[in-house]
Amino acid sequence: MRGADDDSPSSLLTTITKFLDSNVRLTRNLLYGIGFIGFVVAVKNSGLTHIITCASDIPGSFIARKVRVRGFVEAIGTRGIVHVQHRPVLNIVPIKWRPKSHVQLELALVDISPPGSKWLQDNISQKIIWFQPLSVSDSTVQANIFQWKYILPQSINVMLVGKGICKVKDLTSEQLTSMSLTEEKLLEQLLHQQMIASEKERGMWQIKDKETKGSIISSLKNSLASIAHFCRKVKRKITKK
Template identity: 30%
Template structure:
C-alpha cells in the first residue's frame, strides 16, 4: 500500500515543478505587456500624436502617388491612367484661341496637405490647351464660345485623349443662375454651331468612341431637325433667287447683256 502513495506524491511534485517553470517562462512576457500598457496610459497624448503623424504620413504618400492635388501645367504632366479612366479635372478659362480653349488647371485644395505637396511656387502659370472632342467649330461657334466662356469661369474637363500638347475633352460648364451644368460640345451641336467630327486619339472600334459618337450625333440631329445654325434652311425667296442665278438660261441672258454693253 505505501508504494501508490509515493507514486502519487512524486507526480504531484513533478506537476508542481512544471507549473512553476511555465509561470517563470511567462513572467517576462507579462512584464513586457504590463510595461507597455503602463507607458501608454501615462503618455496617452504622445501615443495619439504618433498615431496622427503616421496617419498623416500615409495620406501624404497616397496623395503623392495618385497626384491628388498636383497642378498640371502641361498635357504631358497628366498621368496616362487619368486619360485611360477619363478623369474629370476642374479648371478656369484663360482664353479662347484659334487652336482651342486655354484652361488653367485648378487642383483639389486640402488646407494642410496642399501647401506641403505643392511643387509649384506662386507665379505665372501655363494653361492647358483644350480641344472640344468630336466636333468641328464654325466661326459662329467660336464667337459663341468667346461670349459664353468668360475668363476665370470654372469648367470641368472630362479627359478623352491626348495628342502632343493638346487635350481632347468634353467640357462642362454651369448654367447661369442655376446649379445645373451642361456639356459645351453637345450644346454647340444642338445650336447648329458645329459639326460632328472623328474623335482624335480614340480607336474607332472602341466602345468609348461609339458611345461618344452616338451622344454627339444625337445633339447634331436635333439641330438638323429644328433647322438651327448651319442647318437653317433658306426661305422661299432665297431659294428661288439662288435657283434662278444658277440656271443656264439666266447665265446665257447675262452673257448676252454683257456683250451688248
C-alpha cells in the first residue's frame, strides 16, 4: 500500500533524480540534445545563415533588430550604387549549391558625388563590408555601410560626409516625419559631421570664389533648416511622452 505522501512534489522529484542518476549517459545525451536545439534556434533567429539574393529577400525583422549583414563588394555602379554579394557568417550551404546573390545598396541619407563614388571604387571594391538595412525598395536597399578599421566598424556614410566628399541628402518634410528612430540617429550624426566639414572647409566646402561661397551658404542654409526641423520633431516626441 502506497504512503500518503507518495504523490507529493518532493517524492516525484526524488524519483526523477534517482532515474537520472542511474541513467547518466542518457541524461548527458539529453542535455547535449537540448543545447544543440537551443543553438540552432538562436542561430536561425540571428539571421546569420539567411541567404539574401536580392533586396526583397531582406526580412523586415533585420531592419527592426538592426541586423548587420556581411557582403562582398563586386562593383561600384553609377550614382555610387554598391553591388554586393551576400556572404553569411555561417555558410551552412555549399558554395556550388548556394543561389547567386546580388544586392544593390545606396548609402542612406547621403547625396553621393563623383568624388564619393571614386572613393568607394578605390576603397571598398572587391572587399568585404557590412551593411545595416534601413529601408528596402523593389531593387535597392538604403543602408548604413560599414568597413572594419583596425578592430572597430566605421560607417562609410558618416566618413564620406565628414571628409567633405559628399553631403547630406536634401529631405522633404514628409520624408523627415516618416523616418525611423535609427534613421533619425544616423541623420543627426551626418548633419554633425557636415557642419564640422564645412567649418574646417574640407573637400567640397573649400571656399574659392564668391560664386562658390554663395553656393556653400545656400547648402548650409538647407542643412540648418533640416537640423531645425529634426530638432522640432524630437521635441514634439519628448513633449508627447
